[in-house]
Amino acid sequence: xxxxxxxxxxxxxxxxxxxxxxxxxxxLTMKAGVFETLKVSxxxxxxxxxxxxxxxxREVTVQNVSKKPLxxxxxxxxxxxLLTVAPxxxxxxxxxxxxxxxxxxxxxxDGYIGGNVxxxxxxxxxxxxxxxxxxxxxxx
Amino acid sequence: xxxxxxxxxxxxxxxxLLCPQVSYCAPKAFIPDRAYDAGEVPQxxxxxxxxxxxxxxxxxxxxxxxxx
Numbered sequence: 341x342x343x344x345x346x347x348x349x350x351x352x353x354x355x356x357x358x359x360x361x362x363x364x365x366x367x368l369t370m371k372a373g374v375f376e377t378l379k380v381s382x383x384x385x386x387x388x389x390x391x392x393x394x395x396x397x398r399e400v401t402v403q404n405v406s407k408k409p410l411x412x413x414x415x416x417x418x419x420x421x422l423l424t425v426a427p428x429x430x431x432x433x434x435x436x437x438x439x440x441x442x443x444x445x446x447x448x449x450d451g452y453i454g455g456n457v458x459x460x461x462x463x464x465x466x467x468x469x470x471x472x473x474x475x476x477x478x479x480x
Numbered sequence: 481x482x483x484x485x486x487x488x489x490x491x492x493x494x495x496x497l498l499c500p501q502v503s504y505c506a507p508k509a510f511i512p513d514r515a516y517d518a519g520e521v522p523q524x525x526x527x528x529x530x531x532x533x534x535x536x537x538x539x540x541x542x543x544x545x546x547x548x
Contacts, residue, residue, distance in 0.1 A: 344523065371516070
């Protein structure tokens with residue numbers, strides 16, 4: 341099973357039904373202590389209400405909490421017509437952190453928007469980490 | 481009288497022969513290890529484990545995993 345959506349302890353029960361009259365329900369358990377190697381804070385960026393024509397920026401801290409250097413090979417924001425992100429690909433030493441600037445430039449339409457910033461890494465088990473973005477665009 | 485004893489004896493013998501079959505004719509699920517601890521795992525890494533299930537009874541064992 342994937343540990344992608346876990347950042348701490350994982351506990352999973354698997355229930356097996358059998359025709360054994362003395363054990364018609366068997367419960368199997370799996371557990372793991374999941375730890376982050378790439379920490380992103382916050383994981384959800386909420387711009388709140390943004391007026392059309394006004395550009396807003398929010399910062400996200402990205403930290404390498406592993407004991408090895410970690411490469412962010414690609415940084416991509418979607419929808420690209422509304423969101424931009426800096427800096428470009430970079431390398432984090434063990435313990436090092438970098439602040440990402442996520443910029444929102446509302447388009448012509450108002451209403452709620454959702455997007456994300458995707459960080460691609462050189463880790464085989466964590467090829468991508470996603471930061472979710474939300475905003476409510478209001479006409480001036 | 482002698483015939484009655486023989487009949488009762490025969491019935492007891494028949495019951496003794498049948499009873500063990502009645503009590504043992506059932507599937508029996510045996511799982512040596514029901515818990516798996518993967519230890520410390522970095523986020524994103526897949527974890528997998530094979531749970532072994534053996535039928536130690538004398539009837540076919542059927543099973544299905546209950547959906548989450």
